[in-house]
Amino acid sequence: MQVSSESPALKLVVVGHVDHGKSTLIGRLLHDTGSLPDGKAEAVIRMSERRGMPVEWAFVLDALQAERDQGITIDTTQIFFNTDKRNYVIIDAPGHTEFLKNMVSGAALSDAALLVIDAKEGMQEQSRRHGYILHLLGVRQVAVVINKMDLVDYREERYQELTGEIRKYLSGLGLEAAAIVPVSAREGQGLVAAPDKMSWYAGPHLVEVLDGFSPPVLPTDRPLRLPVQDVYKFDDRRIIAGRIESGRIRTGDRILISPSNKSVTVKSIESWNTPSPALSASAGQSVGITLSEQLFIERGQVISHEANPPIESNVFRARIFWLGRKPLEVGKRYKLKLATNEQMVDVQSIETVIDVENLTSAAGDKLERNGIGEITLRARAMLALDEFSENPKTGRFVLVDEYDTVGGGIIFMEGYPDQRSSGDVRSTNITAVEHRVTPDMRARSNGHEGGILWLTGLSGAGKSTLAIEAEQQLFAKGYQVYVLDGDNVRFGLSSDLGFAPEDRAENIRRVGEVAKLFASAGVLVLTAFISPYRADRDRARSIAPDLFHEVYVAADVSTCEGRDPKGLYKKARAGEIKDFTGVSAPYEEPVTPELTVDTSDKTVNESVAELLAYVEENFSLTGNGGGR
Structure with missing residues (x-):
C-alpha cells in the first residue's frame, strides 16, 4: 500500500493483558497490509517451523532474544506501518505486570490506542x-x-457479552470505544477485510477503524510553553535552548520566564546552516533564542507569552500510577521531573486509592506497586506547571527514587490556587512613608506590643468563638485588641470575592495586609479565618514576620461536622456548596504553629484559657515580655 509521505503519522499504542495476542495481532496486520520488509514474513515462517509451532506472527516485533525465549513483550516496540489513508507508528506495549512502566511510556507517546481483549479469557x-x-x-x-x-468458535453471543462488559467499564472512565471489533489475529479474520467466519458482524474491520481516527495535530493552538533545556554562550551571545512543547514563538515577542516572573523580548531565533535567520518557530521544534536583555535563566524554567503564563505553585494534586517496589507513603520525598525541571517533592497526602476492577475510590495511607490513586505533592520551590486538561505537555510528570522511575501522573489543581503574582506590587510611582511614632512608643503607651494571632482551622473548629471571647477578656484586662473575622471581612473588604481557590488566596492576602496595619499601630489583632492553604498563611507571615503568631485551632472533620453551627457541612454534602474546606476542598494543617488549641475535647472556657495564657506570656502589659 502507498500513502503520501506528507500524511501525518498517527502514533497508535496497542495494550492489553499478557497473552491476549497483541504482538500477534500487530505482526499479522503488518503482513496482511503488505507493510513487512522483503523476506521478513518468510523468516518468521522458517523460525516458527524450526520451533515446531504454527506461524507465530509475534516474532515480527520481538526484537529481543529474551522475549522470544519467554514469549512476552518486555520493552515497547515501535514499527512503521501504513494503509491507503495514512502512515502509522505502532507502539506494542507489554502487558505483563512487571513491565507496566514500559506500557505507560508507550501510552504517553500515543495519539490513539487499541485495547486487545482475549475472547475466551475476557477482561x-x-x-x-x-x-x-x-x-x-x-x-x-x-x-x-x-x-x-x-477459540470461542466465532460465537456472536460471546462477542455481545464482552461488548456489554467493555462498554460499561470504559463508560465509567469517561471513555467511549470508537468500535469493538471481533478478530482472530492468527487466522487473519477481521483485520483488513470483513471476517467471513463471522457473518453476523456488520461493523467495520480493524483497518477501517484505525483509518477513522482523527489525525494528530501539533498543539500550536495552545499557549506557548518552551521549557528551558540549557543555556549556551557563543561569542557575546547567550542562547536559550529548548523544545517548544506547545504554541508558537516569534522574534519581537514579549515573553515571561517562570517561575522567576521576569519579562523580556525575543531578540532572535538562532538557526544553523540556513541562508537567513528564522523569524518564528512552533510546537515540536527545538530552538535556540537570544533575548533583548541578559537575564539569569536556568534549566527547568518555562518560557511563555505574558498573556498566557503557566500556573505557579509549590503544591498540586495529581492522579498517579505507582511503579515503585516500595509503597508510596505520606511524608516520603521523591525527585519530580516535570518537562526539563527537576525538584524534590514531598507526598503531603494520599486522598484516594482507586480500585481499577470496579472504579471505586477509598481512603488509604499508602499506594502499593501498580496502584493508582490521587495524591497531593509539595515542593520547596515554586514550579511552573499546567493542568493536564489544559496542556498535557506541561501537565504530566514522573517521580524518581534515587535512579529508578517509580511513578508517573497528571496534574490537576482542584482546590488549590494559582500562586502567581499574589504578592506583586503593580502600582507605580509610589514611595513608602515612614512613621514618626515608633513601635516602641506605641508599646509603652499601650502597655503591650502589637501582634497578630492568626487562628486557623476547619469551619466549626471554634476559631470565631475563641477569638470573640478572648477579645472581650483581653479588653477587660487593658489590651488594645480587635478581631478580624472571616464572615465579617467578606461583608466589606472582600465582598467582591467568592470561594474559588484564587479568591481564597486573595482574601487571605488582604487580611494579612490589614492585620499588619493593626499590629503596626500597636493593636493585638486576632484573625479567625479557615485559611486552608499553607502557602497563604506563610505569605501572611512574610508580610509581618516579627508580629505573626500562628494558632492552630484543631478539630477533625467529623467533630466539626457534628457541630456544624451554620449548617454548612450539610449543604456541602448535598452539593449545594462547592469548594468547601474539608469536604470538597483541601485543608493543609500547620506544620509548626506557635500554639495548638485542640477544641475537640475541651470546653470553650478551657480553650480560651490556653489562648489567654499564650498572650500573657508573649504580650506583656508592662512592655517587658512582648514580641517573639
Missing part, C-alpha cells in the same frame, strides 16, 4: 488497569479488539 485485571492508564494519560481515541474469536 482481566491488567486489561482494566491499562484502560484506566489510557484515561489518566488523556488518550481519548480508543478502539477495542476482541481477539482469538477462533
Whole structure:
C-alpha cells in the first residue's frame, strides 16, 4: 500500500493483558497490509517451523532474544506501518505486570490506542488497569479488539457479552470505544477485510477503524510553553535552548520566564546552516533564542507569552500510577521531573486509592506497586506547571527514587490556587512613608506590643468563638485588641470575592495586609479565618514576620461536622456548596504553629484559657515580655 509521505503519522499504542495476542495481532496486520520488509514474513515462517509451532506472527516485533525465549513483550516496540489513508507508528506495549512502566511510556507517546481483549479469557485485571492508564494519560481515541474469536468458535453471543462488559467499564472512565471489533489475529479474520467466519458482524474491520481516527495535530493552538533545556554562550551571545512543547514563538515577542516572573523580548531565533535567520518557530521544534536583555535563566524554567503564563505553585494534586517496589507513603520525598525541571517533592497526602476492577475510590495511607490513586505533592520551590486538561505537555510528570522511575501522573489543581503574582506590587510611582511614632512608643503607651494571632482551622473548629471571647477578656484586662473575622471581612473588604481557590488566596492576602496595619499601630489583632492553604498563611507571615503568631485551632472533620453551627457541612454534602474546606476542598494543617488549641475535647472556657495564657506570656502589659 502507498500513502503520501506528507500524511501525518498517527502514533497508535496497542495494550492489553499478557497473552491476549497483541504482538500477534500487530505482526499479522503488518503482513496482511503488505507493510513487512522483503523476506521478513518468510523468516518468521522458517523460525516458527524450526520451533515446531504454527506461524507465530509475534516474532515480527520481538526484537529481543529474551522475549522470544519467554514469549512476552518486555520493552515497547515501535514499527512503521501504513494503509491507503495514512502512515502509522505502532507502539506494542507489554502487558505483563512487571513491565507496566514500559506500557505507560508507550501510552504517553500515543495519539490513539487499541485495547486487545482475549475472547475466551475476557477482561482481566491488567486489561482494566491499562484502560484506566489510557484515561489518566488523556488518550481519548480508543478502539477495542476482541481477539482469538477462533477459540470461542466465532460465537456472536460471546462477542455481545464482552461488548456489554467493555462498554460499561470504559463508560465509567469517561471513555467511549470508537468500535469493538471481533478478530482472530492468527487466522487473519477481521483485520483488513470483513471476517467471513463471522457473518453476523456488520461493523467495520480493524483497518477501517484505525483509518477513522482523527489525525494528530501539533498543539500550536495552545499557549506557548518552551521549557528551558540549557543555556549556551557563543561569542557575546547567550542562547536559550529548548523544545517548544506547545504554541508558537516569534522574534519581537514579549515573553515571561517562570517561575522567576521576569519579562523580556525575543531578540532572535538562532538557526544553523540556513541562508537567513528564522523569524518564528512552533510546537515540536527545538530552538535556540537570544533575548533583548541578559537575564539569569536556568534549566527547568518555562518560557511563555505574558498573556498566557503557566500556573505557579509549590503544591498540586495529581492522579498517579505507582511503579515503585516500595509503597508510596505520606511524608516520603521523591525527585519530580516535570518537562526539563527537576525538584524534590514531598507526598503531603494520599486522598484516594482507586480500585481499577470496579472504579471505586477509598481512603488509604499508602499506594502499593501498580496502584493508582490521587495524591497531593509539595515542593520547596515554586514550579511552573499546567493542568493536564489544559496542556498535557506541561501537565504530566514522573517521580524518581534515587535512579529508578517509580511513578508517573497528571496534574490537576482542584482546590488549590494559582500562586502567581499574589504578592506583586503593580502600582507605580509610589514611595513608602515612614512613621514618626515608633513601635516602641506605641508599646509603652499601650502597655503591650502589637501582634497578630492568626487562628486557623476547619469551619466549626471554634476559631470565631475563641477569638470573640478572648477579645472581650483581653479588653477587660487593658489590651488594645480587635478581631478580624472571616464572615465579617467578606461583608466589606472582600465582598467582591467568592470561594474559588484564587479568591481564597486573595482574601487571605488582604487580611494579612490589614492585620499588619493593626499590629503596626500597636493593636493585638486576632484573625479567625479557615485559611486552608499553607502557602497563604506563610505569605501572611512574610508580610509581618516579627508580629505573626500562628494558632492552630484543631478539630477533625467529623467533630466539626457534628457541630456544624451554620449548617454548612450539610449543604456541602448535598452539593449545594462547592469548594468547601474539608469536604470538597483541601485543608493543609500547620506544620509548626506557635500554639495548638485542640477544641475537640475541651470546653470553650478551657480553650480560651490556653489562648489567654499564650498572650500573657508573649504580650506583656508592662512592655517587658512582648514580641517573639
